[in-house]
Amino acid sequence: MIKKKEKQKNTFEKIYEVIKTMASKPSGLIGLIILIFHVILAITSPLYVPYDYKAIDPTLMLTPPSSEFWFGTDSLGRDVFTRTILGGRTALTVTFFGSLIALLWGGSLGIFCGLVGGKIDDIVMRIIDAFLSIPWILAMLLIVSLLGTTTLVLIPALGFFYGKGIVRVARAATHDVIAKDFIVSARARGHSNMSIIWNEILPNVRDAIMVEGAMRWSWMLLGFSSLSFLGFGVSPPTPDWGLMISNARGLMSFAYWAVLAPIFGLSSLIIGINLTADAFAKALGIDRSTKAPV
Amino acid sequence: MKTIVQKINNLTIGFQSQKGEQISILKNISTSINQGETVGIVGESGSGKSTLALAMMGYVKHGLFTISGECMFHSNNLLEMKNKELENIRGRKIAMIPQNAGQSLTPNLKIGYQIDEALRLHTDLNQAERDGKISELLNKVRLPSPETMAQRYPHELSGGQQQRVAVAMALAGSPELLLLDEPTTGLDVTTQAHVLELLNLIAKDTGTSMVYVSHDLGAIAQVSDRVIVMYSGEIVLDGPVRSILKNPIHPYTYGLLKSIPKLSLPGLPNSMSGSQPQPGSIKKGCSFYERCEFADDDCKVNSPSLDFIEDLNTSVRCFKHNELLNLNKLDSHNVKSIENRILKNEILDLSNVSISYAKQKFLDQLLNKINDTNPTVKDINININKGETLALVGESGSGKSTILKSIAGLLKTKDGNIKFEKNKTLSNDLKQRDPSFLRAIQLIFQNPDESLNPNHTVEEIVSQPLRLYFGLKGKELKDKIIEVLDKVRLGEFYLTRYPRQLSGGEKQRVAVARAFAAKPDIILCDEVTSALDVSVQAAVLNLLQELKEDFGTTYIFVSHDLAVVRAISDRVAVLYQGRLCEIGPSNYVYKFPSHPYTEVLLGAVLEPNPDIKPKLVAEDIVEEKPPENGCSFQGRCPRILGDICKNEVPPWQTVENGNSIRCHIKIEDLKNQQITN
Numbered sequence: 017m018i019k020k021k022e023k024q025k026n027t028f029e030k031i032y033e034v035i036k037t038m039a040s041k042p043s044g045l046i047g048l049i050i051l052i053f054h055v056i057l058a059i060t061s062p063l064y065v066p067y068d069y070k071a072i073d074p075t076l077m078l079t080p081p082s083s084e085f086w087f088g089t090d091s092l093g094r095d096v097f098t099r100t101i102l103g104g105r106t107a108l109t110v111t112f113f114g115s116l117i118a119l120l121w122g123g124s125l126g127i128f129c130g131l132v133g134g135k136i137d138d139i140v141m142r143i144i145d146a147f148l149s150i151p152w153i154l155a156m157l158l159i160v161s162l163l164g165t166t167t168l169v170l171i172p173a174l175g176f177f178y179g180k181g182i183v184r185v186a187r188a189a190t191h192d193v194i195a196k197d198f199i200v201s202a203r204a205r206g207h208s209n210m211s212i213i214w215n216e217i218l219p220n221v222r223d224a225i226m227v228e229g230a231m232r233w234s235w236m237l238l239g240f241s242s243l244s245f246l247g248f249g250v251s252p253p254t255p256d257w258g259l260m261i262s263n264a265r266g267l268m269s270f271a272y273w274a275v276l277a278p279i280f281g282l283s284s285l286i287i288g289i290n291l292t293a294d295a296f297a298k299a300l301g302i303d304r305s306t307k308a309p310v
Numbered sequence: 311m312k313t314i315v316q317k318i319n320n321l322t323i324g325f326q327s328q329k330g331e332q333i334s335i336l337k338n339i340s341t342s343i344n345q346g347e348t349v350g351i352v353g354e355s356g357s358g359k360s361t362l363a364l365a366m367m368g369y370v371k372h373g374l375f376t377i378s379g380e381c382m383f384h385s386n387n388l389l390e391m392k393n394k395e396l397e398n399i400r401g402r403k404i405a406m407i408p409q410n411a412g413q414s415l416t417p418n419l420k421i422g423y424q425i426d427e428a429l430r431l432h433t434d435l436n437q438a439e440r441d442g443k444i445s446e447l448l449n450k451v452r453l454p455s456p457e458t459m460a461q462r463y464p465h466e467l468s469g470g471q472q473q474r475v476a477v478a479m480a481l482a483g484s485p486e487l488l489l490l491d492e493p494t495t496g497l498d499v500t501t502q503a504h505v506l507e508l509l510n511l512i513a514k515d516t517g518t519s520m521v522y523v524s525h526d527l528g529a530i531a532q533v534s535d536r537v538i539v540m541y542s543g544e545i546v547l548d549g550p551v552r553s554i555l556k557n558p559i560h561p562y563t564y565g566l567l568k569s570i571p572k573l574s575l576p577g578l579p580n581s582m583s584g585s586q587p588q589p590g591s592i593k594k595g596c597s598f599y600e601r602c603e604f605a606d607d608d609c610k611v612n613s614p615s616l617d618f619i620e621d622l623n624t625s626v627r628c629f630k631h632n633e634l635l636n637l638n639k640l641d642s643h644n645v646k647s648i649e650n651r652i653l654k655n656e657i658l659d660l661s662n663v664s665i666s667y668a669k670q671k672f673l674d675q676l677l678n679k680i681n682d683t684n685p686t687v688k689d690i691n692i693n694i695n696k697g698e699t700l701a702l703v704g705e706s707g708s709g710k711s712t713i714l715k716s717i718a719g720l721l722k723t724k725d726g727n728i729k730f731e732k733n734k735t736l737s738n739d740l741k742q743r744d745p746s747f748l749r750a751i752q753l754i755f756q757n758p759d760e761s762l763n764p765n766h767t768v769e770e771i772v773s774q775p776l777r778l779y780f781g782l783k784g785k786e787l788k789d790k791i792i793e794v795l796d797k798v799r800l801g802e803f804y805l806t807r808y809p810r811q812l813s814g815g816e817k818q819r820v821a822v823a824r825a826f827a828a829k830p831d832i833i834l835c836d837e838v839t840s841a842l843d844v845s846v847q848a849a850v851l852n853l854l855q856e857l858k859e860d861f862g863t864t865y866i867f868v869s870h871d872l873a874v875v876r877a878i879s880d881r882v883a884v885l886y887q888g889r890l891c892e893i894g895p896s897n898y899v900y901k902f903p904s905h906p907y908t909e910v911l912l913g914a915v916l917e918p919n920p921d922i923k924p925k926l927v928a929e930d931i932v933e934e935k936p937p938e939n940g941c942s943f944q945g946r947c948p949r950i951l952g953d954i955c956k957n958e959v960p961p962w963q964t965v966e967n968g969n970s971i972r973c974h975i976k977i978e979d980l981k982n983q984q985i986t987n
Contacts, residue, residue, distance in 0.1 A: 197761035203740065204718045205775055205828070206748035215774070219765035 037299035038292070044299075047291025054285045058105045067095040069102050070253040078271045088273040090264055099255035100277040104285060106250050107257060110170050111236045117175025118182055118236070119229040125179075126186020127213055127221060130194055137187075144183050152177045153242065160248045170249070174240060178232045185228040189221035223300040230293035234286050241282055257282040312344040315487050315519045316366060321379035321389075323361055323370060324589075332377060333590035335361050337543045339379070340616070343487065348513050348520040350534030350551070352527060354843040355814070356586050358543040363489050363523045365389065367404050368396050383487075401432040405480035409492040411472040415464040421448075421475055422460025425482060432483030447478040450515075452508055470501035474508065481512070488520045494529055498705040499870060503914040503924040506532045525843065527570060528916030531555055532924070539563050542586055542597040545616060549624025551920050559624065559631040561602045569848035571877035573900065573915055574922070577645030578855055578877050581848035585813045596628070604630045648855055650880055653696040656732055657831060657864050658717070663690040663726035665712050665888075684938050685724050687712050687888035696831070699858070699865040701879035701896070703872060703911070709888035710868045714834045717866065718753050719743050749779045752825040756837035758817035762809040768795070768820050769805040775828040790827070797860075798823040798853060815846035819853065826857060832864045839874060851878055872915050876900055884908045886943050887936035894969025903981035905971045907943045941974065949975060949983060 038044040073093035081088045087096035129137040156173060163169045193199065194217070202212050243249040244258025252259065257278040264274035318341050324334035336358045343349055353359040364371060365381050368388030380387040383399065391399075400406075408414045415424060422444055429440045448456035451474040464472055473493060480488055490509070494502040510533055513520055522533050530537060530551070537554045539547040539562065547560040558564045565582040572579075584601040596602070596609045608629060616627045628634070666685035687709040694700050702710040715721040717728060719740040728736045730747055737743045752775075755761035762771055772791045776782045782790055792802050798819040809817055818838065825833050835854070839847040855878060858865060869875050875882060876896060883893040884905060892905040899908060906927075913925035928946045936942050940956040947955065951974050960974045973980065 197755040197757065198763045200720060201753060201755065201761055201824075202774070204720055204748070204751075204753050205778060206740070206743070206745055207774075207778060215766075215770075216763055219763065 034296070034299045038295040041295060041298075043291050044295025047288050047293075047295055050284055050288030051292050054104055054108065054288060057101055058108045061101045061105070065098045065102060067098045069094065069098050069255045071095075078267065078274070080271075081273050087277040088271070090260070090274045091267060091271070096260075096274055096277050099260060100257075100281050103255040103257045103260060103278055104281055106167070106254060107237055107240055107244075107282075108285075110167055110174065111233055111240050113171045114174035114178065114236050114240075115229055115233040117172060118179035118232055119225065120179075121175070122179030122182025123186045123221075123225045123229075126183040126188075126225075127190045127217055129183070130187040130190025131209065131213060131217065133194075141184075141187070144180050147177075147180050152239065153246075156239075156243060157246070157248055160243070165248060165251055170240070170243075174236055178236045178239070182225060182228050182232065186221060186225050189224040190217055193217055193220045227293060227297040227300060230289070230296055234289040234293065237282075237286055237289065312347070314342045315345050315383070317342040317382045318362075318366070319380050319382065321362075321365060321381060322377040323365060323374055324377050325374050327590065331590065334377065335374060335543050335589055336365070339545055341538060341545060341548060343519050343521060345486070345519055346513075346517045348522060348533055348535050350530035350537045351521060351523045351540060352525065352530050352537060353540035354525060354586060354845065356542075356589075357540040359523050359525075359540050360491060362540070363406075363491055363521060366487070366489055366521060367400060367406060401428065401485070402483040403485055404487045404489065405483060405485040406489045406491065407473075407476050407480045407493050410496055411476035411493075412464065412469060412496075414476060415472060417464055419463075420460065421462050421464065421467070425460070425475070425479055428479045428482035443482075447481055448475075450481065450512070451475070451478045453478075468501070469497050470505060473497065473501075473505050477505075477508065477512070481516070481518075484516070485518060488518050490520060490522045492524050492526075493522075495524070495526070499872070499916075500705065500910060500914040500926075500928070502529065503532075503916065503926055506916070506924075507926060509533055526916070527555065527567065527844070527918035531918050531920045532916055534920075539566075542592065543589065544597060544627060545625070546598070546627045547624065548616070549622060549626075553622050553624055555918055555920060557635070559619075559622070559626050559634045560628050561604050561630065561634065562598050564634060564637075565601070565603070566844055567918060569845050570918055571848070571851070571871075571873040572917055573873050573876055573912070574917065575645055576876050576896075576900075577647040578852055579645055579848045581852050582845040583849075585815060585846070598628075604628075604633060645877075646852075646855075648699075648878065648880075650697050650699060650858065651862065652698045652880065653862075655696050656693050657696040657730070658692075658694040658866075659727075659729040659732070660690050660692045660713075660717075661727050661729070663713070663716065663728065664688045664724040665709070665716055665721060666724040684936060685888070686936070687716075688936070690726070690890060692883060692890075692893065694832075694864060694866065696864055697858075697862050698881060699867055699879045701867045701869060701875040701882045702885060703869060703875050703882055704885035705870060705911075707887070708885040710885050711836055712888070713885075714753070714836055714866065714868055717832075718751055718834055719748070745779070749775075749828050750831040751834065752828050752830040752832070753834045753836065754818075754821050754825050754838050757841045758814065758821050759809070759841075761821050762817060764809055766808070767805065768800075768807050768809075768812075771809075771820055772823050772827055775824060779828055794823045794827045795820075797826065797857065813846075814842050815849060818842060818846075818850050822850070822853065822857070826861070826863075829861075830863060832866065835865055835867045837869055838867075840869070840871065847874070854878070872900075872911060873917075884911070889936065889942035890972060891943060892969070892971045894965070895967060898965065898967055898969035902984040903965060903971070903977055904984070905943075905973055906947050906949045906975075906980075909984060910946070910948070941972075949980075951975060 039048055071094065076089050076093040078091060079085055079089045085095050085097065087100060090096055125140065129140050156177065159173045160169065199212065199216055202216050240249060241258035244256045245262040247262065249258055250256045260278040261275055264271065268275050318339055321336055321339040322334050323336040324332050327333050339362060351359045351362060361371065368381065368391060370376060376389050381389050383404065388396065425444050425447060426440055429435060429443055435443060444460055445456040448459050453459050453471060453474050467475065494505050497505060506529060512518065522530060524530055534551045536549065537551050538545055539560065541562050547554060547558065547563050554563060555567065558567060569579050569582050582601060587597060587600065594613065595611055596614055599605050599609045602609065614627050614629050616625045618625045664685045665687040690713060702713060704710050712721060716723050719736065722738045730736050730750065736747055769791055772794055773787055776787055776790055795804060800816065800819055812820065839850055842850060857863065867875065867879055879896050881894065882896045882899040884891045884899065884907060886907045891907045892899055900912065910928045913927050916924055927948045937944055940958055941960045944950060944955045954974050960972050962970045962972050963977050964970050965977055
């Protein structure tokens, strides 16, 4: 008999372990570095931006990059560098909290449907299917034009639209474990539904849901920037990548810097989140390249 | 001198560990297979028997590689051949029959087409010749009316028939060597006996060499001429079937044979301690040293080699084989007979229980009634006394697990009552059951991989009933968990383990601990040993018996294995198609006269002894639904009387000492017929 005493890992050690595994592959390491860089930038950038982001100076219109203005200036003479490093703040905050909401409602509804099954499950899933068939951007435009473009509207609205997919993943993952004997055993013992969800199902579906949430985050970022691009995201003069691209795209042929800088900011963040989510999935043992979550 | 079909020389197959070490799964395997010979390869899970069988086809699983050695088929080394060359050998010269035929047949293609495909690939026949050959092959595997059979889809066949089709496909290329990987493991007892008989006939007819891989010594005994016993990636014993199964000269085989419950020897068998070492963990000495009852210091340091013993025509890997040779015969080994204190008071009473799987129509649902005249389980009347072990026996589909689920409250009954301790009726609805009743009845499942939450530690698993029923917390809870684990012989260091870090036997012990933590009065055991290896099975059975003696718990034990049931139960109830056929003390049920179905079941039991052949009394037809009228066994009964069996439900007849048989045939007649047979 093997008598090795193994230390039980606590939650922090487990998280450390997962991050270590993620960073062990180059793609995961790059993703993590990009993501952490963006997060640090978003938190600390107001402390060291060189200029005021809303200072307009008509004399400095569309100045090319120089030692004074690293990324040049835009059509109103505002410093592009300042606006670029500040431009991720709103996007990151809105989409991060939006993803959290999506995760929460999508995850709980999915687990609930998977557990109860039957008629209720059928009805809820058909409603979800109906929502999935509505182009999200149209629905978002409707909501935003009715309720305004404040963060308090955007976060729950995005959270709602991106949570639909999570419902399906959570439900499928729950269906996977629900037939297992340990659930039957817990039922036969007389545990309440809440206790079965919390103790037996959640630990087994948590990974799948979290990975799905991480993927949704990058899609939501793209979606949010599209809204800004269309003029329904943040309102000027708040700096935002989508808005900046939209404003400067007409001048692309002679003032490429005003477009390139926000494009670089946006795409690097999306790539960063995507790579991190992939590495996260692999570290948890869910390989997205060979097995789709649904 | 016989022609050698395949010769394996010093074959070592292994993998590279994460630390870069080479770890062997198969170690220095050398053996050969003669023409027309059937070789059985036995071993527990993880012994490398399947890896060896695949290597015989020239296939090495992904992640594994050949470290040294060769696998010669005639004059070619299969392990060095290119895929193109192997294609000409696989199917034509060497064919394989997989474990689960249901999964290896393509579900959307007709049987005839699939056999035709095999013929097109492996023979040079033209269309007309192939059509004739398909019928010939289906005839050869004894499938009724080959022409209609060829037009069917796999799902329209029973498990046994699917396995026959797989045999027919393997025979399509008239191979010289047939590899069978656990071909009867998923089948019912009677079907298994029939398939084995078929394989024996084919071996005789065609002169094909066969390699039969199995963990089941009973099946091996029936088909093999020679047996190879594997342990931890090594051949430990290789010789003629009789000498190996009757007088094994390797301690592992000796222990294994001792730990199998046998019909001829009722009582609990001795168990073997410990488990097979992990690959790579043995650096020096004999790999069986840890578990060996004959070992001395020499075995710890020196590894024995595979020595050929001329007198017995056997190769053995043990220093002590002479000692074992002089040991008394296996038949006289001790078994522990069980003695349960059965109290007079009734603990559970099932009266007229019927259970239906039929879907309710909408109107019936509103009126809350189930309209099914022919339910899956019908008229079950069983009384169980405190301290008793009652076994429910039957093939798949006999309703034995269904009855367990109803007792546990997981399935609603259609009619009838289940009463606990005489007067307390157990509610049909789990939610309405009193928590004290829920505590009193606990379940242990077949497969511990499924019944333990993979994300919980052993501590969390065992704590659940303790927290739920007794509200224990903190230190008190932990002490209690340790106490419960101690009872199932698991130490304190198991607390922080996850199920994946445990062996199969340890997992099942945790499941037993969880059931006993609730201090139950009744434990429902659903095929608790069928997912376990033979040596572990005996240990779990012994553990269950010891716990029962300590706590006076009542067991309801469901199993398809009649030998296991014989070992552990006081009373046996035989079920066919959800109807009781026979119920009585196990001593009497296993003796004639018995219900014709019990007779069929007993006849099909495979003993690990090549001289005891199974008696095949009835056909292995599978019935999907119980008959509407008359006796449930009318479709397969070898002693059917006529119309009376088809129209009238047979009466209960008492034989002796409480053994009752439900049959139209008079007890005296039954006795005479069965004894003269």
